[in-house]
Amino acid sequence: MENTFSLKGKVIIVTGGTGILGGAFVDAVVEAGASVGILGRNAQVANERADAINQAGGQAIALVADVMDESQLLECRAQVLDKFGRIDGLVNAAGGNQPEGVLQPEEDIFKMNLDGMKKVMDLNLWGTVIPTQVFGESIAASGKGSIVNISSMNSKRVITKVLGYNLGKAGVDYYNQWFAVELANRYGGAIRMNAIAPGFFLTEQNRTLLTNPDGSYTDRGGLAIKQTPFKRFGHPDELKGALIWLLSDASQFVTGAMICVDGGFSVFGGV
Structure with missing residues (x-):
C-alpha cells in the first residue's frame, strides 16, 4: 500500500527551525523523507542541525534570515532552489513572545508598552505572512504543496500578560482560514494551508x-x-504526527483547519 504520509522527494522549509519546537519540526520532515531548509537567525544552530542531518544521510541546508526581512528570505529561497530545484512545503514556526510584550499584574493597564506589544504581534502575524509570500510562490510553481502555520492556545483562550502574542496568533488564525480559501479558489486542492495550535510546551x-x-x-x-x-506539558515530539499529516497527501482534502495538540486545554471548562 502506498504510504500517503511519506514526504520522500519533497523539499520543506521550516522557519524558526533553530528553536525547540522548530527543531522537532525539522526532525519530523527529515524522518518522513523530505529534504529540509532550516531557517532561523541563529547561524550556529542552523548549521549544526543541517550538518548533523547531512552526516546522517539526510539532506538539509542552513538558511540564516529574519522572517521579517523579505530581502533575506528571497536570498534563502534562491539558495534552496539552487540546491534542491524546488520547494514543496513550508512550516511557519517562527514567532514567540518577547519581554517588551509582557504586561505584569502590578503594571498599569493603561500604560502598556504598546510598541512592545505591536512588535510581538507583528512578529507572529507578519512573520507568518511574509515567508508565505516568498516561499509560497515557489510552492505554486512546483504545482502542489502544503503550508502549515503554527497557532497557539493564546488565540483560543484568554492568556494573561501577553496581549501582543495573543493578537498575533489570533491574526494567524484568520489568515490561515482566509488564505486557505484563496488558495483553493485559485489552485483547487493542489496547494493547501492549515495550522497546528500547540498547548503548553516548554521552550527557551x-x-x-x-x-x-x-x-x-x-x-x-x-x-x-x-x-x-x-x-503535564507537551513534548515537542508530540507535534510531529499532526505536522506530517498536514504536510503529506494523507490530508489532501483538508484545508483551513486548525489541529489542537494541547492535552485537552482548549476544551476543558475547568470543572
Whole structure:
C-alpha cells in the first residue's frame, strides 16, 4: 500500500527551525523523507542541525534570515532552489513572545508598552505572512504543496500578560482560514494551508515563566497544568504526527483547519 504520509522527494522549509519546537519540526520532515531548509537567525544552530542531518544521510541546508526581512528570505529561497530545484512545503514556526510584550499584574493597564506589544504581534502575524509570500510562490510553481502555520492556545483562550502574542496568533488564525480559501479558489486542492495550535510546551522563551530553576512549577505553570486535562506539558515530539499529516497527501482534502495538540486545554471548562 502506498504510504500517503511519506514526504520522500519533497523539499520543506521550516522557519524558526533553530528553536525547540522548530527543531522537532525539522526532525519530523527529515524522518518522513523530505529534504529540509532550516531557517532561523541563529547561524550556529542552523548549521549544526543541517550538518548533523547531512552526516546522517539526510539532506538539509542552513538558511540564516529574519522572517521579517523579505530581502533575506528571497536570498534563502534562491539558495534552496539552487540546491534542491524546488520547494514543496513550508512550516511557519517562527514567532514567540518577547519581554517588551509582557504586561505584569502590578503594571498599569493603561500604560502598556504598546510598541512592545505591536512588535510581538507583528512578529507572529507578519512573520507568518511574509515567508508565505516568498516561499509560497515557489510552492505554486512546483504545482502542489502544503503550508502549515503554527497557532497557539493564546488565540483560543484568554492568556494573561501577553496581549501582543495573543493578537498575533489570533491574526494567524484568520489568515490561515482566509488564505486557505484563496488558495483553493485559485489552485483547487493542489496547494493547501492549515495550522497546528500547540498547548503548553516548554521552550527557551517560556521556561522561566512556567518553571522554577529546580524544575517545579511557577504559579503560572501550575495554572497551565491545572487547566490541562493531561496534567503535564507537551513534548515537542508530540507535534510531529499532526505536522506530517498536514504536510503529506494523507490530508489532501483538508484545508483551513486548525489541529489542537494541547492535552485537552482548549476544551476543558475547568470543572
